[in-house]
Amino acid sequence: MDAVLRVENLSVAFGDVEVLRDLTFSVERGSALAVIGPNGSGKTVLFRALIGTVPCRGTIRWAPGTRIGYVPQKLDLERDLPVSGFDLLAAKGSVAGAGRAEAALALELVNLPRATAARPIGALSGGQFQRLLLAVALLGRPDVLLFDEPTAGVDAPGQEQLYEMIRRVQRDRGLTLLLISHELSVVYRHAANVLCLSRERPCFGPPAEILTPAAIAQLYGAPLGFHRHG
Amino acid sequence: MADPTGTLLLSAGMAVAAGLVGCFAVMRRMSLASDALSHVALPGIGIALALHLHPVVGALAALLAGTVLVWGLERRTGIPTETVVGVVFSLALAVGSLLATGDELVDALLGSPGRLGPWEIGLGLAGAAAVSAFVLTQRHRLVLTLVSRDIARTSGIGVARLELLFLVAFAVTVALGLRYLGVLLMGSLVIIPAATAKHLARGLSGMLGIAAAAAVLSTLAGELLAARLGHAPGPVIIAVAASLFLVTLPLRRTR
Known part of the structure; x- marks a missing residue:
């Protein structure tokens, strides 16, 4: 298995507040990982830890020579x-x-x-x-693209187009994709693995195993509908 | 009287540096902060006068020390530049007024058009050239950092080092205009032409060009006008710069 990123026991704390605790996951070259979780669960913090702008404990190992392209969430401009x-x-x-x-x-x-x-x-x-x-x-x-909520502030038809485009670019360029998303149906279709962040029980695995109705209800505190595609 | 061509060259060079540095100061929302930062020169002038040194030496030393202090505090505490500068500025003004007498203080704030020696002109031109070269060669890194520090970092830019260098370029620019315009007015020559350029330009090159041109125009027109009216050039230069800002407001780019 050719992993482009290996993360072991990653924890991030701001003062006394622990945002991420003991995360362990890996990302294979050319695959897509979706990061999901409710607001405030530390998704953006995880990305910022991965690019080295937030101090953290544990190990983050990028494959040697990895070039990262980063697309941040809405900017304050x-x-x-x-x-x-x-x-x-x-x-x-x-x-x-x-x-x-x-x-x-x-x-x-x-x-x-x-x-x-x-x-x-x-x-x-x-x-x-x-x-x-x-x-x-x-x-x-870049070899890896980090995409923080690509569709925030984009209307529904625009979202679909944006995801199609991201997928096309990923395929054309053979990129590894790390994606923060709230669109569970999109995650289900496009991601090889899902990392869900929740304070109680973070989980990591293929969408079919992770995105069960019970797990989603637990993660978001309410049942959330999404469409499964083939 | 010093060589008038040299003095003219120096004011133009100083204006170009001020216009260029001002663009990024204004875009980083540092307008007020950079005006205040310029006052950090005061205690340095006070100390230099007490030690019978050239005031610019003390001013530059104080500006650099203030700059490093602001940069360090900002990095350590994460407090916005504006707040940190506000505190450091007040401290500098307090110390400066303790160290300098009334007349000296007014000269330092508003400038005193004295004679400039050849070495002052040479040093000033070298400083202006260095600052202009820094902004022009680093403009890509500066703009990427301005839009997103995270994009800048993942692109391999040393963001902290770049920000320190920018503040140093700013400090040098203020020191350049000190003898001539005074710290108060030099801060304005950095900010006003850049603010004019910001509402006229549609792109980065346009903004840099317009800011430099507006600063040079204000400086040269201000000098001519001041000579006619028998005033000190500093306040007239700033009045011209501010008029340019107001007159061009109706041309403001809406989108």
């Missing part, structure tokens, strides 16, 4: 920032050593028209901005 989508692409391209051709390819891959990328980022819709951030993350040929 001023609406009138004079920074265009192209500025952001040029910035990441310059740091990651990717040229204009690669940026054009990334825009094509995420279905973002050039005219949209030329606008100031504050003028983009939620879905357009997510696509732009994905294109930015794809520059520099």
Whole structure:
């Protein structure tokens, strides 16, 4: 088994508050892992621990030479920032050593028209901005993509499109995908494994084993419907 | 009188550096903080005057010390830059007023157009060039860090080091204008042209260009006007910069 990430006994605490306790899981190269859990269960904190911006205990082992593309959750940005989508692409391209051709390819891959990328980022819709951030993350040929709630602030048809696009990009590029999501039906369809974070009993395994109605009710404190697909 | 061409070159160079540094200060929502940070120079000027040193030496030392203090406190405590600067600034103003006399303080705050020696012009030009080169070569890293520190970190940018360097560039810029504009007005020359550029530009290059141009225009026009009116140039320069900001408000980019 070729694991791109191995995590053992990972714990994160802010002062006296323990956010994550004793997490152990691994992610195979080219697979998709979905991280689920109620609000405040530490999903984003887990991602930030994985990229090394939050102090933690335990071990996080990325395969040597792994390049990470990170797509954060909604950003707290001023609406009138004079920074265009192209500025952001040029910035990441310059740091990651990717040229204009690669940026054009990334825009094509995420279905973002050039005219949209030329606008100031504050003028983009939620879905357009997510696509732009994905294109930015794809520059520099990452092996792993960390995606924090890709569909937050995107309407239902947009969500479906966004997930289809993420899956297509993952397939085309042979990427490993780590995804925080509330969309259980999407998780069921796309993820090889699910990591559910809950203070009482974190669990890790294939969706068919993890996403039982009883487990979901326990995790979210209420029964939650989702559609199983083939 | 010092070589007028040299003085002119220095004010233009200083304005370019101020405009460029100001862009990122304004975008990082540091407008008020950076104005306040400039006052950290005061105790340094007081100490330098007491020790019969050149005021710029003391100012630069105090600015750098204040910068490292702000950066360190911010990193250790996670308190926003604005709050930390507010505290450090008040402390600096208190210490500065204890160390300097009234006239000296007014000169330090508002500038005293004295004669500039050739070495002052040379050093000033070198500082302005260094600051401008830093902002222009690091603009990609700065903008990525501005949008998301997490994206910046996963892209391999040393965020803490970059932020320290930015604050140092800011400190050097303020020190550059000290003799000429005074700490109070130099803080304004950093912020106002950048604020003008922010509401006019649609992209980063546009903002950097407009800010530098607005700062140079304000400085040169302010000097000419001040000479005509028989005033000190500092306040006139800032009045021109502020007028540019107000006059261009109707042209504000809506989206």
